Amino acid sequence: MALYPFHGAWHGGAAVLAASQLALEQVNQRDDVLPGYRLNLLWNDTGCDPGLGLDLMFQHLYSPPTKIMIIGALCSIVSQATAQVSHRWNVVQLSPVSSSPALSNKSRFKMFLRTNSPDSDINPAKIEMFTQFGWSKIATIHQAFELFSVANDGLIGLMKKKGMTVVTSEIITTDPIIQVRNLQESGARIIVGSFYADMAVRVFCEAYKIGLYGPKIAWILVGWYSENWWNVSVPNTDCTIDQIKEAIDGYFAVDPIRVNPKPELTISGQTAHEIQKLFLQRINHEPLPALNSGLQGFDAIWTAALALNKTMTDLENNGSARLENFTYQDTEMGKLLFNNAMNTEFPGVRGWISFNKKGDLNSIYRIDRFQDHVNISYIGESHEGLQFSSCWHM
The missing domain is CATH 3.40.50.2300 (Response regulator)
Structure with missing residues (x-):
């Protein structure tokens, strides 16, 4: 079946x-x-x-x-x-x-x-990325599904252990307008977003409207979206595809290696x-x-x-x-x-x-940055003390 x-x-x-x-x-x-x-x-x-x-x-x-x-x-x-x-x-x-x-x-x-x-296994990679970039004040925003909330709670726990500050943690139930505005009002500049791709389009539409994007804002998203995931028609959004592309430019994604x-x-x-x-x-x-x-x-x-x-x-x-x-x-x-x-x-x-005792695959992870249509990737193991051993342009 x-x-x-x-x-x-x-x-x-x-x-x-x-x-x-x-x-x-x-x-x-x-x-x-x-x-x-x-x-x-x-x-x-x-x-x-x-x-x-x-x-x-x-x-x-x-x-x-x-x-x-x-x-x-x-x-x-x-x-x-x-x-x-x-x-x-x-x-x-x-x-x-x-x-x-x-x-x-x-x-x-x-x-x-x-x-x-x-997705919780990706959290150490995110923490290592924050550390290497010197980011200590992080905001999170996630869709109200257990898929996202459990991983988000785990990330916040690791951040606190590392002495990092949680600027705000927003939860989206239906419409993301209020939560995106709360991010801006809190002064968030490093934002971890966890949501399905259709919600991501709605989030970045609102981010575009209020200017919550650009070189002074870093968005970190899940890495399993489809290629060109923003190039879709999503109900309840009034932004153009070009506006969405402008808002997401420079975002990071963390994902397991899918092809050896x-x-x-x-x-x-x-x-x-x-x-x-x-x-x-x-x-x-x-x-x-x-x-x-x-x-x-x-x-x-x-x-x-x-x-x-x-x-x-x-x-x-x-x-x-x-x-x-x-x-x-x-x-x-x-x-x-x-x-x-x-x-x-x-x-x-x-x-x-191979599988661990929880039935989860043992994986190696990559961090991608999408900027000016160039994907830059870093590879590392999924554990504390992560070191990214290589990078290349695609």
Whole structure:
């Protein structure tokens, strides 16, 4: 079962599906992975809506054939809604993209893991950036979703430990006008913004109107927006695209590395860049929404395949049931598959794929600055004492 969004606040489902199907074809062509089996992906459009996502999941669970895993959801709010209950069917849920820190809570999301890392893991990179630039007074503004609030609270905690001052912390529920004006009135110059891309357009429209941008203002945003994310029509905004582009010029973004820049072979026998070329050819180089997140679907499918392959071998060695004997009442096979997924390691598109005890991907991060249509990137590990070892212009 795949729960992917093709419309809504974040709608990168088409890109992730294309990469997922590419990986499925490679897995099904291999004689050494799941011999005698063929993986099939039954996908639906969640619309990035938790209610719809739950409804689709229940429809799948109560309709044949039996689903042995869930790939998704992609939007964190849908993953949180579905992963709180999917374990009751003993189904392992694996998200390629979801980044909410809340999803690391194993008491709530018992059989959930992801080929992504939580946004809270990015916080040390932000703190190191503040330190290197000598920024000590920081303001935050975030959308009222757990995805953003948990990471924001963690950032504020780290800032206080480092002796930094929180100028103001604004929360957006519907319209960002008041919160953006509060930033200006507080004298904020370094601003960390956490919101979906459609809200980002509304925020920067208001920032443009009051002049809260330019060389004396630094905005730091999440890094998983689509390319040219500002070039969209968003309801309740009256700014032109050129005005939005002017307001965002110079912003920073922090994000995990998504394609391994080294010429190392992946589990498929190809380098990450070779797989990226195949992926782009598959979509005819179409600029799909959230294109930069698409290949995470490739690593997710390979994670699922290798976990199922190990489970198949374990079942055979134990002389017990086979994969096709799985039922939603089979707690033993469900736990075995989940443990095998958590212990899966392999060279993927993003680099070495492995998971921590929370089911989160161990990642390397990059900091980008978007200025005058030039993207400058810095790479570093995701831990305290972060050091950025290299940079290049793209």
